[in-house]
Amino acid sequence: MAQPTMTDERAGGALQPAAASTNAHVRQRNLSTVLGILHHDGPHSRAELVRRTGLTRSTMTVLTAELMEMGLIRDGPARGGSGRVGRPGVLVEANPEVAAVAVHPESDAITVAVVGLGGGVLRRVRYDTPAPASARETVRVVRSIVDGMSADLERDHRIVGVGVAVPGLVRSRTGRVLLAPHLGWRDESIAEALSKSLGRYVIAANDASVGARGESVFGAGRGVRNIVFANGTSAGIGGGVIIGGEVLNGTEGFAGELGHTVVDRNGARCHCGRRGCLEAEVSLQRLLPHLARTHIDEDELDIALGLSRDPALLAEVSRQAELLSEALTDFVNLFSPDMVVLSGYLGNLLSVSRERLTDAVRVHPVGGETRSVRLERSKLRSSLMLVGAAELVFADRVLPVTG
Template sequence: MTLPAPLRPLSAGVGNSNDQARRHNLSTILTMLHHGGAQTRAQLTRLSGLNRSTIGALVTELVELGLAYETEPADSGLVGRPSPVVHAAENVVALTVNPDVDAITIGLVGLGGVLHKRVRYETASVPSVRETINVVSAVIDGMRSELASSYRVVGMGVAVPGLVNQVDGLVLLAPHLDWSNEPLAETVEAALGYPVSVANDAALATVAESLFGAGRGVSDLVYLNGSASGIGGGALVGGTMLRGAQGFAAELGHTMVNSSGIRCHCGKYGCLETEVNLGRLLDVLGLGAVGLDELDALVVGSQAPDVRAEVNRQLDVLAVAIGNFISIFNPESFILGGFLGSLYEADPERLRAAVKRVTFNVVGNSVRIDRAELRSRLLTIGAAELVFGGLLTDPAGTSF
């Protein structure tokens, strides 16, 4: 019998509980630096509630571990001895990979969420796992000497549009990439030699927006992303990601919103994803594949009646889905990314009003609806967070 997390005592297994306390506090400080940015030791002391001496010891240890560094105090203009500024070490980095139908994006992100580098490699066709590995391998080879001299690579995070079991890195199904039952973490790890973590792209986007985007400081939010490959989502519940028993939770695009709707590629009828759909939007616009920024201008700006009608239809359907999610999650904030952000921007008031019609007043009136902030950096930042997770949990225990 394994105890569930909340029942696990301090010092379960090996080591004494003092170790646990130390680990926890070390983790707290590094996390504060990574998510909250550089801060003075005095600020860390106040925010953490820990003692001055303890903060001193913890910061010293983080510096020795190469995970933080201190700089001269900034001129604060306040009385008292100046407090040195503590930074998370930006040269501690995560490699990130985001395979998509038409391109593979590789990134290098440092602690603190700094985007050091990003390469977008366009592919002729939908990439297979092998092709993806080859591309990534080639790109990394090109950076090899720089990686060795200037950075410390913690690991690699992969954001996959599909059903992923985050624990073992198995991609069960990624319909748009035509991948299924791929032991991705294992394969990539064997090929490239870095520790690899894999997760669903929308889940990672949710994490990224909640830490560095429109959801900063919010502990209950729902994120909904619209792309050419459909609608994905994620939910932050009480500050932690909703994962579900097998890690397949928050498949928000495949919830029913129209009982007389058409058949979705998943086999069901009236899914949110088939009703609110980029393809149908492009159809009325008379366009083929198009970049999200370009689309945004077209959708937001268009006065053509048939475009407005389709936008309105999609907004109304979207409102029903949002209403359901609000009833289910009672989030503080609702964030829309991808073309859903454009839809929202086209008529925010229509969406807000429609959502209010389908929620209890108290709940519906208090939820904030926002557009996602991190555009192209979204998945890169999110995938890095996946890698940093382990380091942040146990800064002293992770060797790399």
């Protein structure tokens, strides 16, 4: 066999192993890119994958064959009625049998779901808790729900891990919860405890970061590189920031506590100890008395706000929208996002105060220049935390495509 010509003698014998490892690296990166496209953007024909990646047809044939052999993709639905001449494109898609278990503990419920590759929520169980469940109780409930599903899981799915979205401060490396005030958790090794109980890989993160990630890959922020995400729940406001396509973690994963931005120095006392934090002022709890309700879900609230002519309610909505708009302008100045996504209760406020809040992200007070920052309501709604928690697992265990 002829040796490859080497023009640089210094490369010597090291060239071949280095080249081999580069090839392995390129192959793995290509597999990961193709799987990522199918997982995040749905079924594609091989020709479309060639166009999107710039790889050759023959390389794509090899890559899709490999991913199929690994069981990560499968033949997709036939594309009908495309109006194209010739045979309809044969599609491939991410295999939803490859799935993650998503767990979302909240102050009034624990939700467990099975989410397939491709981002579809395949099963969902909500377990109502009259009071916030302790970490130990949460592990017990999740274990019993997963046990209840186990026959179906083993028959229909290949579970690659468990993702947990926790409303609190979570150490990104260990999945340890330092503090989840609305659950009453302090220093809980939730990922480790669940992993021990379920015998599976478990990853945990702050729920707003999880939401930001979910919305950026499957929701309103699809394909957007820089996103500020804020989520309002009955317990408070969480934030997540995505810069250059990556979730901003900060030290140990604690970045993005947007709810504790002070919007009124003389405002209500926040549980963090300060006064006038965004989450103490812009709050569903402060709206509920006007609606004569103790609890309301996002869809019901849309209707209630759309119908109400109660001046006291409208004044409170207006007050909160004003304070939220102040905070949004700060967020735009701090992070310079392409898009701001509001979910949960903040999504409700956006729908009734769109003009005012849109102005808040459009006007750039520094220099008075107008910027085109898009303001969107979350698209994934009640699936957001589940899809986002599953994505933690997919991003870590499946998309890198090893093997």
